[in-house]
Amino acid sequence: MSNEQITAVIPSLRLLYRSEVEIDAPLCVGHLAVGERRIINITGGTFTGPRLNGVILPGGADWQIIRPDGITAVEARYTLKTDDGALIYVDNRGFRHGPPDVMARLAAGEPVDPNLYYFRTTPVFETGAKEYQWLNGIVAVAVGERHADKVIITAYEVT
Known part of the structure; x- marks a missing residue:
């Protein structure tokens, strides 16, 4: 074994964008063996970043599954269109959960402090647009906030 000291690279986060995703009311498909399937259609929105x-x-x-343990597994797929016309496909998966009373308030459409529940995702990007191809090779994480008529997603590049 060498006496060299191992230097670890410690990642940091760099803001990609903050988005406001406009949504329809949930469509409840029903209870399945793995939980309750819901589909929430995305009707539009905006994103801004550096x-x-x-x-x-x-x-x-x-496409959500509300599992028997109360954890919501989210799987959102949608398309970003940049101000200069580039299209970016996003596959954003993660989890939302919290105390039962907080989650009941969210489900009822009440305003809830996002610090009271956990809503984290890992967006993956795909694009053929030359100026945004750097997105194809990054790891990203995001923090979500659920509101009655929209979801706010703040995405970060892991550096």
């Missing part, structure tokens, strides 16, 4: 800005195109959705 390196990319634009709109969220309608047509995406969040």
